[in-house]
Amino acid sequence: MKLFAKFKFTLSFIILIAFSIYIYAFSGGITGVTQKNGNGCTCHGSQSAKVSVVIDGPETMAPGQTENFTLTITGGPLTAGGTNIASSAGELIAGVGTQLLGNELTHTQPKTSTAEKVVFPFSFTAPTSEMDVTLYANGNSVNLNGSNSGDQWNFAPNKTISVKNPTDVEEIINVKTFSLSQNYPNPFNPTTTIKYSIPVKVKNFVDVKLKIYDLLGREVGTLVNEPKSSGNYEVNFNASELSSGVYYYTLNADDFSVTKKMILLK
Numbered sequence: 107m108k109l110f111a112k113f114k115f116t117l118s119f120i121i122l123i124a125f126s127i128y129i130y131a132f133s134g135g136i137t138g139v140t141q142k143n144g145n146g147c148t149c150h151g152s153q154s155a156k157v158s159v160v161i162d163g164p165e166t167m168a169p170g171q172t173e174n175f176t177l178t179i180t181g182g183p184l185t186a187g188g189t190n191i192a193s194s195a196g197e198l199i200a201g202v203g204t205q206l207l208g209n210e211l212t213h214t215q216p217k218t219s220t221a222e223k224v225v226f227p228f229s230f231t232a233p234t235s236e237m238d239v240t241l242y243a244n245g246n247s248v249n250l251n252g253s254n255s256g257d258q259w260n261f262a263p264n265k266t267i268s269v270k271n272p273t274d275v276e277e278i279i280n281v282k283t284f285s286l287s288q289n290y291p292n293p294f295n296p297t298t299t300i301k302y303s304i305p306v307k308v309k310n311f312v313d314v315k316l317k318i319y320d321l322l323g324r325e326v327g328t329l330v331n332e333p334k335s336s337g338n339y340e341v342n343f344n345a346s347e348l349s350s351g352v353y354y355y356t357l358n359a360d361d362f363s364v365t366k367k368m369i370l371l372k
Contacts (some may be wrong), residue, residue: 108139135188135205135212136165138198140242141261142192144233144321150188150246151257158344159262160247162330164337165301166268169230174335175241181335182247182258186216187224196269201227215369216248222330232269241265263297263342272328279359284362289343289355293369304334309334315358318343321351329355345370 119143138144146153179187191198191211193346204211204226217224224245232239243262248254287301311333318327326348329341345353350372356365 122281123369126149127174135190135207135210135214137190137192137207137210140192140244141264142194142240142242142246144190146189146261147188147244147246147259150254150259151247152261153241154182154247154258155244155260155344157184157247157258158342158346159243159260159345160329160342161191161241161243161262161265162341163230163241163265164267164328165265165340166270166338167230168235169232169236169271172229172231173337174227174229175261176332177226177228177243177245179226179245179247180222182249183249183256183345184219184222184224186218186248188213188216188246188248189226190244191226192242194242195233195237197231199229199231203227204228216250220315223328225332234265236268236271237369238269239247240266240268270308284357284359286357286364287364288354288366289324289368294345294370295370295372296348297344298344298368299340299342300329300355301338301340303338304359312359315356316321316341316369317356317358319354319356320348321353326353334359357370 121192158180162180165172173345174222177189178193198211200206203213203217205214211228242264246259248257264294274287283305284339285303289296289298289300314330315335316330317325329343348370350370354365354372
């Protein structure tokens, strides 16, 4: 009887381990789940508009140029997050917390949320020929409760990079002044795009903050809070968790500061 009970316990333990391996088979990252070649991170619950996944970086690059990018995940349970990043051309370069598998990037392990977001830095080298390149990404927001129950994920809006010869983009790359464009569309529901420019500086990087405020001046979101090099940038703002109304977005960089108004209509 004791032998049978021991066998039963051992069998149950083996089944538990096998199940855990099945559930967490991709905790070290997976590729092929972006809109380029996959159906999303279905191993982590369901797709949810509450999860925002955004690729931030230059819109224009010269052939062969390498620039820094970030992928930011917010919303959902977000105890930790993971990602898969792919490109239509060029070369992706792993940053902190990511690895290159084949020609795509994925997380090395679930990255713990900090300040209610998970950020994966990476770099990208443009192809040597002129073309439009698309970056694709998927992000998951997980609760680390021991199973995939309650986890959520979403695709990032595809990011297009225009790769042009320096003679065609000299004025674009060598931006002369800071600028913040009006968001588009405006009014919006629930996503909108904000574009800004960082001029050529004596130093390589400048600290940039792009934040969202409500009518009472309360901060309701941070879209950018990191050093940026010279160039044109765009970020996507997902306001699915905010109420309809007037909001303001402010860009601060060095001594430059500007605020613009946007309207969320649901």
